[in-house]
Amino acid sequence: METSDDNFFERVYVVARQIPFGKITSYGAIAKVLGSARSARMVGWAMNASHNLEDVPAHRVVNRKGLLTGKHHFDGTNLMQQLLESEGIKVVDNQIVDFDKHFWEPKLPSKE
DNA sequence: AAGGTGACCGGCC
DNA sequence: TGGCCGGCCACCT
DSSP: OOSSOOHHHHHHHHHHHTOOTTOBEEHHHHHHHHTOGGGHHHHHHHHHHGGGOTTOOGGGEEOTTOBOGGGGGSSSSSHHHHHHHHTTOOEETTEETTHHHHBOOOOOOSOO
């Protein structure tokens, strides 16, 4: 929906797109980069809207525990897990194994 | 315009 | 990381 610029949402998308292959990050981390670490919920909200965007690897974004909290919102139920495993990330019981190991610190693009 | 919601996080028990 | 509570901010009805 092109209701508006959605600058906030778009920033989340931009950061999410920076996530390299086989890497993952948390909502809070992204929110922190955006400047509002307390608004991590908004990040998750933005991801919800990102469903329409293929450029946003939402499956690489999980909560700080490494839990696939957002797998509900994906097409099936294990789709998110499948994608992560496809990238070499182990997922057991909706939780990422070695989360801190695959963790990637989100960051804004060099310059836009 | 106001209220409710949400894929969260951090702190405390 | 087990569970509950408060906060925080934008989106939706």
